[in-house]
Amino acid sequence: MTQHDRLLIIDFGSQVTQLIARRLRELNVYCEIHPYQRVTDSFLATFAPKAVILSGGPDSVTRPGSPRAPEALWGLGVPVLGICYGQQTMMQQLGGLVESGHGTAEFGRAFVTPTAARLPLLDGWFDPAQNGGREQVWMSHGDHVSRIAPGFEVYGTSPNAPFAITADPARRFYAVQFHPEVHHTPKGARLYENFVRLAGFTGDWTMGAYKDEAIRRIREQVGSAKVICGLSGGVDSSVAAVLIHQAIGDQLTCVFVDHGLLRLGEAEEVVSMFRDTYNIPLIHADESDLFLGALDGVSDPEVKRKTIGRLFIDVFQKHAHEVGGAQFLAQGTLYPDVIESVSFSGGPSVTIKSHHNVGGLPEKMGLKLVEPLRELFKDEVRALGRELGLPAKFIGRHPFPGPGLAIRCPGEITREKLEILRRADAVYIDQIRKHGLYDEIWQAFAAILPMRTVGVMGDGRTYDYALALRAVTSVDGMTADYYPFTHDFLGETATRIINEVKGVNRVFYDCTSKPPGTIELE
Numbered sequence: 355m356t357q358h359d360r361l362l363i364i365d366f367g368s369q370v371t372q373l374i375a376r377r378l379r380e381l382n383v384y385c386e387i388h389p390y391q392r393v394t395d396s397f398l399a400t401f402a403p404k405a406v407i408l409s410g411g412p413d414s415v416t417r418p419g420s421p422r423a424p425e426a427l428w429g430l431g432v433p434v435l436g437i438c439y440g441q442q443t444m445m446q447q448l449g450g451l452v453e454s455g456h457g458t459a460e461f462g463r464a465f466v467t468p469t470a471a472r473l474p475l476l477d478g479w480f481d482p483a484q485n486g487g488r489e490q491v492w493m494s495h496g497d498h499v500s501r502i503a504p505g506f507e508v509y510g511t512s513p514n515a516p517f518a519i520t521a522d523p524a525r526r527f528y529a530v531q532f533h534p535e536v537h538h539t540p541k542g543a544r545l546y547e548n549f550v551r552l553a554g555f556t557g558d559w560t561m562g563a564y565k566d567e568a569i570r571r572i573r574e575q576v577g578s579a580k581v582i583c584g585l586s587g588g589v590d591s592s593v594a595a596v597l598i599h600q601a602i603g604d605q606l607t608c609v610f611v612d613h614g615l616l617r618l619g620e621a622e623e624v625v626s627m628f629r630d631t632y633n634i635p636l637i638h639a640d641e642s643d644l645f646l647g648a649l650d651g652v653s654d655p656e657v658k659r660k661t662i663g664r665l666f667i668d669v670f671q672k673h674a675h676e677v678g679g680a681q682f683l684a685q686g687t688l689y690p691d692v693i694e695s696v697s698f699s700g701g702p703s704v705t706i707k708s709h710h711n712v713g714g715l716p717e718k719m720g721l722k723l724v725e726p727l728r729e730l731f732k733d734e735v736r737a738l739g740r741e742l743g744l745p746a747k748f749i750g751r752h753p754f755p756g757p758g759l760a761i762r763c764p765g766e767i768t769r770e771k772l773e774i775l776r777r778a779d780a781v782y783i784d785q786i787r788k789h790g791l792y793d794e795i796w797q798a799f800a801a802i803l804p805m806r807t808v809g810v811m812g813d814g815r816t817y818d819y820a821l822a823l824r825a826v827t828s829v830d831g832m833t834a835d836y837y838p839f840t841h842d843f844l845g846e847t848a849t850r851i852i853n854e855v856k857g858v859n860r861v862f863y864d865c866t867s868k869p870p871g872t873i874e875l876e
Contacts, residue, residue: 614642
């Protein structure tokens, strides 16, 4: 993406570094995250950032050998923003002092009081009509700056951070002790907006521009070769498939493996959209009998996953060979899957996630990868989908796991239980849509429990399955809170499920957050 102005985020290991990138991408600024160990003087020269942000991190700059920014950074002549640990290493490296000790820690919500001096980075902050002119921020630090570096001035203080906001405007160096990227710093987005404006970014990172560039790069990479795409029916692989098809047309063939563990009507919807609406060559591999036969009598969740994964690779490979002569495999890898995390005991640790559909297929089949979404976050993929004209209802779909309904059916899987689960889940999602709640929820689904309960329907006794409903809110799926449905909604939904789905006589709502629970039941 060298044709865009680029912002570099140097990662010191904060758990919320990705949120910095998301805030910047929302401002149409292209940025990349790189671990501090990799950002050498030569890297800086090659990357040529228009601005740099130093992330937070768990280490202490008072510890010998703790991470530092490259010395060449201070002579680049570009704006630099240090956040939490980033502020502390900036101060330490430029002649200030950071200390640990009693009374220096600050965790959670805090209020920063401004000094008399004005700083353009803080335009829109410190409204006298709110919080007495103070600004709410989110702190998470054990050390604090005790002496600022030469050339810096103080622009904000908090009870345990006397230098909560410091800056050297002449050199365009800015530093804050708090985390403006998190939700609990309400005006954090405004601070980032001010920073990129001061750095001279024009906001040219748009999905329209990205689409055109991605199409050009796909054509350059693929040439006249054939490409196969493992289509799961999810948002990521679907957007990738439509984008690649716009680039190379019928050189692309999608392989859609139907393992018999999809939601109600899902296979028909996927086939109709891609084969009929987009006219994309599609192999619909209905292998439900194979998968369900292999899962018969299996109750251990890990065995389920491994069985499905193994069969998926075998089935995909068999049908992909039908294409003949393909040289590339397309998949919907996203940017969070390729970001390197920081390890303080041996360098960066690569956290590339194996795609649940294709696993080790690229190596096994001798194929090269096409990954047109690997620079995008999930919300950007949805925006790209809108640029490509995919239906809004499809783009906004909740995540769906690769093993499908198998992990929403704890215990043994049977065709009867899957049919009950499909119909109950459809009623539940219909209820959520009717009440206008679908877009507020990260993920919602029903799970059929490995138990039967006694009930009374009419004048008769029933002995049917119990169902659990799950709905969570989340930003990235790493943590999640249960969605606070009203009792009226839950009662109405339970009544509909029991009345409309034969085989269910009891409904529970799962109000466990993540952690300690996971989003899925298995």
